[in-house]
Amino acid sequence: MKKAFAWVLALALVLALAGCGGGSGYKIGIPADATNGARALLLLEAQGILTMKEGVGLAATEQDIAENPYKVEIVAMEAANLPASLPDLDLAVINGNYASGAGIGDSVLVTEDAESVAAQTYGNILAVKRGRENEPAIQALLAVLMSKDVQDWIAANYNGIVMPMGAQELTIPEIGSPVTLKVGASPSPHAEILEYAKPILAEHNVTLDIVEFDDYVMPNTGVEDGSLDANYFQHQPYLDDFNAEQGTHIASVGVVHYEPMGLYPGKTTSLDFVK
Numbered sequence: 358m359k360k361a362f363a364w365v366l367a368l369a370l371v372l373a374l375a376g377c378g379g380g381s382g383y384k385i386g387i388p389a390d391a392t393n394g395a396r397a398l399l400l401l402e403a404q405g406i407l408t409m410k411e412g413v414g415l416a417a418t419e420q421d422i423a424e425n426p427y428k429v430e431i432v433a434m435e436a437a438n439l440p441a442s443l444p445d446l447d448l449a450v451i452n453g454n455y456a457s458g459a460g461i462g463d464s465v466l467v468t469e470d471a472e473s474v475a476a477q478t479y480g481n482i483l484a485v486k487r488g489r490e491n492e493p494a495i496q497a498l499l500a501v502l503m504s505k506d507v508q509d510w511i512a513a514n515y516n517g518i519v520m521p522m523g524a525q526e527l528t529i530p531e532i533g534s535p536v537t538l539k540v541g542a543s544p545s546p547h548a549e550i551l552e553y554a555k556p557i558l559a560e561h562n563v564t565l566d567i568v569e570f571d572d573y574v575m576p577n578t579g580v581e582d583g584s585l586d587a588n589y590f591q592h593q594p595y596l597d598d599f600n601a602e603q604g605t606h607i608a609s610v611g612v613v614h615y616e617p618m619g620l621y622p623g624k625t626t627s628l629d630f631v632k
Contacts, residue, residue, distance in 0.1 A: 383429045383625060386449035388436035390573075392594045394418065396475045396618050397450035401429075404467060404620065405631045415475065415594075427630065437571060440621075447625035453518040453616025454481075454590075458545035462518040465619035466628055473617075479592040480522055480612035481547070486580050487606045493530035494538050494563050495587060499611045500527035501554045501561075502589075510553050511546070511614050518619060519546045522612050532562040539566040541576035541588040550614070551589060573599075581605045589613065 385406070387397035395417040401407045408424035409417050419431050432446060439449045440459035448466075456462050469476045483499055485492075501507060505524035512521050542548040548569050555565045568585065570576045577599050579585035591599075593609055600607060620628075 383427060383447040383630070384432050384445070384623075385429050386432045386434060386439050386442055386446045386451075386623075388439065388450070388452065389433040390436065390595070391418070392479070392592070392598065393436055393452060393618070394433060396469065396479065398422070398431075399473075399475060400450055400467075400469055400618055400620060403470075403473075404628060406628075415478065443621060443623040446623040448623055449621050450618055451621050452618055453515075454543050454546055456518055456619055456621065457515060458543070461621060462516050462619075465518060465621055468517065468617035468619040470617075476520075476615050476617050479594065480615040481589070481592055482596065482609040482612050483587060483589050484577075484580065484591065484596060484607050484609050485587045486583070487608045489586070490608055490610050493532050494536040495610060496527070497529050497532060497561050497563050498538060498540070498554070498558060498565070498587065500529045501558050502550070502613045503527055503611060504557070506557065507550065507554050508614075511550060514549075515546060517617070519614055519616050521614050529561050535562050535564065537564045537566055538586045539568060539584070541568045541570050541579050541585045541590065543576075543590040544569045544571070546614070546616075547589045577603070577605060577607055580607050 388394050395415050398407065398409060398417045402409050406427060406429060407422055410421045410423045413421040434442065436452050437455055439451045440455055440461055443449055483502060485495055489495060503525040508521040508524040511519060540551060542551055548567050551565055551567045558565055573591065576588040576590050580588050596607060599605060
């Protein structure tokens with residue numbers, strides 16, 4: 358009887374540890390979309406949590422996990438939902454814009470290296486419908502976003518979870534009659550950056566009408582159907598996939614900043630379990 362009781366007690370202890378994130382079986386959230394999911398898996402590999410099949414690179418999927426020594430459970434979900442899901446996860450790999458919007462940037466445990474292929478590949482772009490790239494007002498917006506003033510502001514305001522691509526001295530075209538540009542953007546950091554650029558652009562006869570979106574579809578469909586003049590929320594690989602899948606005709610005007618993906622604490626508050 359005593360042996361049976363001891364066995365039951367031991368089993369209960371194991372289950373309790375598993376339930377609170379102890380031992381193995383950590384739940385790690387990652388974005389469900391292919392491009393950001395691959396980045397997340399590579400970041401986990403860089404921390405020694407997983408080992409991916411050789412050579413998969415930025416095409417990595419969960420099926421490419423070669424070794425999972427800590428028996429982590431990958432929980433893929435809509436990227437925007439990851440910050441709110443942290444209480445139910447041990448860790449989560451979160452895009453910089455969603456971490457910034459959720460106010461959790463300071464808690465990040467580790468981020469993609471700024472020189473990594475992923476960080477350099479996934480710079481966030483200003484995009485328009487093809488054929489509009491060289492319109493004076495669009496070029497004025499790009500020039501202001503790439504100016505030293507705006508690029509320095511990005512560097513100073515996001516604690517490394519949003520990084521400028523580097524200032525460029527682009528010519529701001531002369532615009533005689535007032536022009537309004539309706540630009541779709543994610544709330545943070547894209548709309549915040551546009552708000553900072555707005556009064557600078559106004560000095561050059563261009564008024565920004567900033568429209569915030571919480572999804573990755575409507576800003577592109579708006580550019581395609583002409584209800585938006587431009588958008589600023591995505592990286593080039595995502596846009597390439599979107600154009601291919603949706604038959605849209607959207608093009609990059611320039612790369613403004615990049616957002617290193619970060620690994621954020623949920624129920625597990627450190628990476629001490631990685632040996």
